[in-house]
Amino acid sequence: MTENPTRLRADARRNREQIIITAREIFLEQGIHAPLEEIARRAGIGIATLYRRFPDRHTLVQQVALDTLTLVGEELDRATTAHPDAWGALAQLIRRLVESRLSVLMPVLLPGLEEDARSEGGTLKARRDQLFEQMEQLTRTAQQEGRLRQGINPIDIWLGVIKLSRPLPVIGAELNELITGRQLELFLGGLHTTALDASEPLRRQPLTLDKLDRCLKTAE
Amino acid sequence: MTENPTRLRADARRNREQIIITAREIFLEQGIHAPLEEIARRAGIGIATLYRRFPDRHTLVQQVALDTLTLVGEELDRATTAHPDAWGALAQLIRRLVESRLSVLMPVLLPGLEEDARSEGGTLKARRDQLFEQMEQLTRTAQQEGRLRQGINPIDIWLGVIKLSRPLPVIGAELNELITGRQLELFLGGLHTTALDASEPLRRQPLTLDKLDRCLKTAE
Amino acid sequence: MTENPTRLRADARRNREQIIITAREIFLEQGIHAPLEEIARRAGIGIATLYRRFPDRHTLVQQVALDTLTLVGEELDRATTAHPDAWGALAQLIRRLVESRLSVLMPVLLPGLEEDARSEGGTLKARRDQLFEQMEQLTRTAQQEGRLRQGINPIDIWLGVIKLSRPLPVIGAELNELITGRQLELFLGGLHTTALDASEPLRRQPLTLDKLDRCLKTAE
Amino acid sequence: MTENPTRLRADARRNREQIIITAREIFLEQGIHAPLEEIARRAGIGIATLYRRFPDRHTLVQQVALDTLTLVGEELDRATTAHPDAWGALAQLIRRLVESRLSVLMPVLLPGLEEDARSEGGTLKARRDQLFEQMEQLTRTAQQEGRLRQGINPIDIWLGVIKLSRPLPVIGAELNELITGRQLELFLGGLHTTALDASEPLRRQPLTLDKLDRCLKTAE
DNA sequence: AATGAATGAGCGTTCATTCAT
């Protein structure tokens, strides 16, 4: 249960936002295990203040991810505006998501949906479900266009983007970018109707949001 | 330069092997930053013994990865034996590699090839290059069969497998398996000749071993 | 650059001072490589608190040494007050310095002057230079008095005191004191213009082999 | 109680000697707390062999020091041969001892004389006493010559040399040599009957603060 | 409410010393 940010005092609220912005930067740079003290320092606040707002690391990451959903929504809007066709929009969305590496934060977004974490725009679960709905429309249209392979759902795309985005350890940033770019193209190729046996369904069963949530719960 | 394991005393050698086996297990479970002490504990030896054999974490990971190359080679042999066609063999190899998640260790295998780390079978670089050569034959044949998309090289496959294999943090093992299985099928679809625009080359330039090694060197 | 102690919270400041006092004691007993944990323990604080104030051993030693400069300055004032003649003041200063063994810490004071370590009283370099200037006046006057040998400068004295002060390892504290006392007289004799003929015996009793052996036995 | 080296098997004896030679080198380089394993390694033997010969570090250092007494005796002979006058011989001996830094090892030589440690030449106590006797003759003669100050005994000299020889920590080797050289002259001056007026300048150039700082900077 | 101080647990690493071959 996270406190409602709307009820905070003005300064407290500014702090909260600053923490989230800084945390995203640092998480993107160093991963989600970066020292919390560094986040506090760069955000210009005390460590205890950070803890007051976010009682543990998981909560902070989750809130950052939640906040990020908004940006993803904006990318989606931008993509559909720029492309009259659904496949084109989808491809742009995927490319942008991977490039922005927003999804570094996503894994931790998945669990914990039952604790009705909420941010300004509503509960986390509600916002996620809304986003998935939008993506589902997009995918369905792309399939009707005969471009997106049958059987693909937003979860496939979402998780594919997450996997693509995660940088490999040890090797540098430059090489990671080269690798990710190349794999991204392969991924897009695999989504398309013309992919191998695209006429038949994929050999594996698709994940649904429900299944996802159930698995996460059993995984504690 | 790592000591030659063949020259070790019998008990020391047994320990060395036990460490590598245990380390692989734990690296697969927790990533390559898992506490070395836990490895030592589960291997049933003292922490200092581990340090005697592997003076730092990088050396240990590298040796584990090196050891893993052998297993990859065996999978390749098995795959070509089981399938008369190259595409079939390739698909099985990829599936097996992903399933065994051997490649969790691979990122660290890439750098440091110049320091001629060596194990029983020869230098690390030599073994890696040999493996790539075998895979190149396989991919070329699969392309001649008209099944594997043009422009794909073993590095694409290798790195794709690595990305697929890496488990997402936080979420449990079961869900990870579901996700990976599904993404694997998408990946295979993307490799096939019938993938999107498969007639044209991929938009991104392919990586070569040379380019790879150069990037790794500049990344220090 | 060290944080300004004046700005610390009251309790933190008390801790900081306690650490320095304890550190000086222990450095005098065991040398500057004594375990930091022991310092923390005896100071009654946690090890991390020590690290918060002094990020590494060198910083701690330097600050202890810096703090010591103040005491040296006070000794100098006391000596000049007590003795109308410069030689008398110098001799007392040297004796007091050696007896207090303050200068055990001095070696580490010498390097690192460029990094402008600072304490309450100003930069380290400034304070040291000021002290040397005062000592230079004293030596010059003593030479004009015809008592201090020509060619001697404060550095000779400073380093001589350091060498004298350092306890020999292994042997106990009592013996060290005897040795140092005797060598101190030799040192003063070497400094004086009239030391040579020295018709009078040295002020300290000479050590005999027997006495040496007996002391060693009691010192374990 | 140390085993009698004469009774050892030929190869064991060779090992023993090699250990002592190597240990002296390393002790001079790194101090008497240098890792024993490094000594064993450089001596080309196993660590357990070292332990078989010298059950603990103290024993090893003591034996090295004992062995060193021989070298000191040789220096003494050389000095008396080279100089017809006792003061000249004494001064040369002191200079040579300090230069060779043999006495780094001496502190640990002092204790433990009752346990009748013995080496080839006889018990440690006997050899030390013999050496002191020789030095006593020398000092007495020098005093009869009217050169050596009354009241000085070999122990003063011995311990003075030890103090002079010990390098200050942290600061580099070069600076240590400068310091020691200068202090050595002061020491000799203090010993001599005519030291006091010393119309001539010291043989070594004085250090200035600038020189000090420059040396420290180059010494890192 | 905000701060920054204090804490202790955890990991990496070294080394003296004992044990098995």
Added chain:
DNA sequence: TATGAATGAACGCTCATTCAT
């Protein structure tokens, strides 16, 4: 006897988390 393997304790240092101001 010589060897090198194995051990565990000790220390340096970091960081998440709680507490006092």
